[in-house]
Amino acid sequence: MNKKFENYLKEIDRLLKPLPASERADIVKEIHGSILEMEREHLSDQQILERLGDPSTLARAYLGDALTKCDGLRPRHLLIFLAFLSLTGVTGIFVIPILGVCAPLLFLCGIISPVAGLVKSVGTLLGYEIPYIMFQFGSFTPPAVLVFPISILIGIGLILLGRGAWHVLVLYVKTVSNIKDHLFDPSNLFTRLFHRSVNKES
Amino acid sequence: MNLEKWKSQIARGTLEYCILLMLRKRACYGYEILQKLNQNPMLASTESTVYPLLRRLQNEAYLCATWQDSAQGLPPRKYYALTSTGQQYVEQLSQAWEMLQDAIANMKEGIS
Structure with missing residues (x-):
């Protein structure tokens, strides 16, 4: 030829x-x-x-x-998928347990704080000094009258923080799952590639 | 210039239908399909359009192909034939084509 x-x-x-x-x-x-x-x-x-x-x-x-039709392997999509896995893997290790523990604990503390304030104030009124409950901010110790109102404010603050932590956690999980859904969307090229390779194997 | 552009668009859009119609009668090999298309100036095509199109139709399971390797000094030929899905597909295309023809006929008559 x-x-x-x-x-x-x-x-x-x-x-x-x-x-x-x-x-x-x-x-x-x-x-x-x-x-x-x-x-x-x-x-x-x-x-x-x-x-x-x-x-x-x-x-x-x-x-x-x-x-x-995605006949060949598309390195770009594979890379995006790997990046997604690594990122969520690494951040998930920190974000989920930290927020998952912090949110309920902050709530709990938010409830304990006014209760403790109430006990302390009632004790002071009745003439008892309860040594197990102390309100101190650095070198500043609030006068007995202010203990209960301050404890309520602290409680509200802690509960708000807990709620914030909880929202951030939910937002994080939702975002990750949305991105995952997008990557595995049936109209997405990567998914078709993925299914193709699965079909080929079967 | 516009006319040529329009013609080539029509040809490109109907090439698939023409090839499937051709194969409805009997199996043909790629070069044969090309030669038959080229008998009509409107449908004149080259390897670079027809062969990838045949491959796509094959991948979509409308066509099946068999190689007939060189016998008596003939080049090896890949014969394409319609599958049952392909046959259904041509029928659907024919229906759509008839609808289009009716629509054009209506336009010509100026039906309101």
Whole structure:
């Protein structure tokens, strides 16, 4: 076979690298067949090459079709998926347990604080000094009258913090799950690739 | 210039239907399909449009293909035939085509 055509077919084969080897061989064989048919019809080499057109145009016609259907492995999507897994894996280790523990504990403390304030104030009123409950902010110790109102304020603050921590936790979980849904959306290319490889195995 | 553009768009849009119609009668090999298309100036095509199209139809299971390897000095030929899904698909395309023709006929008659 003519050296020009040999090079042409080699170039096609090279450009079709993203396709599976068997499919590539089939395509090259069919184009080779076409060249032989044209030679049988006594077309000149130049005419044949003109009709086949630029190898990259021909290859792109095959690939364009295959890529929109996700025939080949798409490294970009795989990378995005891996990045997603790593990021949620690493942040999940911290975010979920810390917020999961903090939120209910902050709530609990928010309830304990006014209760303790009430006990302390009642004790002071009755003339008892309860040593187990102390209100102190650095060097500042509030006067007995202010203990109960301050304890209520602290309680509200803690409960608000707990609620905030809980909302952040819920938001985090929802966001992660939304991103996951998006990555596995049936209309998403990555998912189709994923299902394809699963189908191939079965 | 606009006319040529329009013609090529029509040709591109109907190429699939034309090839499937051709295969409804009997199995054909790729080069044969090309030659038959090229007998009609409106449908003239090259390898770079027809072969990828055949492959797509094959991947979509509308066509099945068998290689007939070179016998008596003939080049190896890949024969394409309609599958049962492909046959159903052509019928659907034919129906749609008839609807389009009716619609065009209506436009010509100027039906309100």
